[in-house]
Amino acid sequence: MxxxxxxxxxxxxxxxxxxxxxxxxxxxxxxxxxxxxxxxxxxxxxxxxxxxxxxxxxxxxxxxxxxxxxxxxxxxxxxxxxxxxxxxxxxxxxxxxxxxxxxxxxxxxxxxxxxxxxxxxxxxxxxxxxxxxxxxxxxxxxxxxxxxxxxxxxxxxxxxxxxxxxxxxxxxxxKTLPLYQKKCTMLDALCQAIESWWSRGATKESIQYSREAVKLILNNMEGYLNNEEFGNKKMLLASNLAGKAINITTTTAPHAMSYKLTTLYGLSHGHAVALCLPKVWKKMKNFSDIASTLGYQNYKEAVAFLEELLQKLEIFPPENVTEEELEILTNSVNAERLSNNPVLFDKETIKNLYKEILEV
Ligand SMILES: [Fe+2]
Structure with a gap:
């Protein structure tokens, strides 16, 4: 079947x-x-x-x-x-x-x-x-x-x-969701909104959903992480909008690269995707409209903000990654899943990205 x-x-x-x-x-x-x-x-x-x-x-x-x-x-x-x-x-x-x-x-x-x-x-x-x-x-x-x-x-x-x-x-x-799960699911929604935005399949409609989702996530992060009702309400809406965006576009390289990180190291899905996204963005550059919705002038500032956010949320990469694991990760990325990415990555680039993500 x-x-x-x-x-x-x-x-x-x-x-x-x-x-x-x-x-x-x-x-x-x-x-x-x-x-x-x-x-x-x-x-x-x-x-x-x-x-x-x-x-x-x-x-x-x-x-x-x-x-x-x-x-x-x-x-x-x-x-x-x-x-x-x-x-x-x-x-x-x-x-x-x-x-x-x-x-x-x-x-x-x-x-x-x-x-x-x-x-x-x-x-x-x-x-x-x-x-x-x-x-x-x-x-x-x-x-x-x-x-x-x-x-x-x-x-x-x-x-x-x-x-x-x-x-x-x-x-x-x-309300009853543990804090780590709250962080990881919020990061998944944020990455989905951003990936959909820069996806090759993005449309006017999908970009509207992405933009709205990104704004809602940024503006309500604190209240949501403090488990306040208003913050929870807005974050639920943000994740729904990010879902609507990827319903049109599907996701891109950070998601494609995240799946093996989850199975190999047992990282939560949102944790794995969020580790990948800033490095992928840094490699691709551009997308100043996304950066400006995040409140920054260019991709460099936006990437720095995302990296700081991960530090603040204590979302760290796994440690002691071996050369063999790097190979497994590099070979795990499905080329078809990458086809939606605005920039095409070859195997060597993917391996180098994993090295940066995993701080090897
Ligand atoms: Fe996801």
């Missing part, structure tokens, strides 16, 4: 996926929309802390890992089909929302145990997803992508039908 995904993605990407056919709510009145339905509740173990009451029949699914595996998805599909759920409510960070999307993606498979070449065009159009993010980072609630893993390898699903139909942005959800 997964071997076919690349082809299917290309086919789907030709169609317009950029019109956000989505309703956003800022409270749980959204639940009225699903009160007559039976929902598959896709959530992680933190769900019970939130005290959310979903006013319809609910079947809970939490058997998935932070980087959801294909096998977990098939278990979810089986549960969805056996219990006749007709909507999915995803509560959590990117993993919960991506799991919900992937369950929808594969929900047309007749036999979930059968890893066959069934047609992916069976994606159920009549299975709405309500996404309730509990972190302000991935913006997954605003994209038509999902990442899942098979045999340790990352697969990206892309299909317009994966864009959640309903989104609930509730600032309360961020």
């Amino acid at each position: 997964l071997d076919n995904i690349q082809n299917i993605q290309n086919f789907k990407r030709e169609k317009s996926v950029y019109n956000l056919n989505q309703q956003t709510f800022y409270d749980f009145s959204a639940f009225d929309l699903i009160k007559d339905k039976k929902s598959l509740l896709v959530c992680d173990n933190a769900f019970d802390c939130f005290g959310i009451e979903i006013p319809c029949k609910t079947v809970k699914f939490n058997s998935f890992t932070p980087n959801p595996k294909y096998e977990d998805i098939l278990t979810g599909v089986k549960l969805l089909n056996e219990t006749n759920c007709d909507c999915i409510v995803a509560v959590g960070g990117g993993s919960s929302i991506d799991t919900a999307k992937a369950i929808k993606y594969f929900s047309g498979i007749d036999n979930a145990d059968n890893d066959s070449n069934s047609s992916i065009d069976n994606v159920n159009d009549d299975l709405p997803i309500m996404a309730i993010p509990t972190t302000s980072g991935t913006g997954s609630e605003a994209t038509h992508f999902a990442a899942i893993y098979k045999n340790g390898e990352k697969y990206s699903l892309a299909d317009e039908r994966l864009l959640p139909e309903y989104v609930v942005l509730q600032a309360d959800m961020l």
Whole structure:
């Protein structure tokens, strides 16, 4: 099944996926929309802390890992089909929302145990997803992508039908998030907004989302890190806007370079991306419009600001990196994922960038 995904993605990407056919709510009145339905509740173990009451029949699914595996998805599909759920409510960070999307993606498979070449065009159009993010980072609630893993390898699903139909942005959800997670998810949102902005695929619309997201992040960083309600509210909105931006453009080199840093050193996704972005920007130069939105005259000042921010937030690179690890990292970067980057990097440049990032 997964071997076919690349082809299917290309086919789907030709169609317009950029019109956000989505309703956003800022409270749980959204639940009225699903009160007559039976929902598959896709959530992680933190769900019970939130005290959310979903006013319809609910079947809970939490058997998935932070980087959801294909096998977990098939278990979810089986549960969805056996219990006749007709909507999915995803509560959590990117993993919960991506799991919900992937369950929808594969929900047309007749036999979930059968890893066959069934047609992916069976994606159920009549299975709405309500996404309730509990972190302000991935913006997954605003994209038509999902990442899942098979045999340790990352697969990206892309299909317009994966864009959640309903989104609930509730600032309360961020209150219990540990500080390190708050920092990393905020940095992920900031990097997504910046990468989308300089992406080759940027449009007038995506740049508007990016600009707004960057402003909101800068202006509300302090309140958000102090766990103030207003700051949390604005950061949730910023991450949603950054999600809308990458829904149009996808991400660029810092994201492409970050994935192996996460798997090799166990760094949080936002931590790994944020280590890469300033060095990539320094290499590419330019983008004074992004620098000026950050409050600086040129890229040099903006990069210095980002590097200082990482120091202040205590986001450091891993230590004692070996030559062998440098090779693994350099070879891990998927050329296709880099194609969106405004400047093309060859292998040697990528290796040198990793040396700078990892201070080798
Ligand atoms: Fe990201």
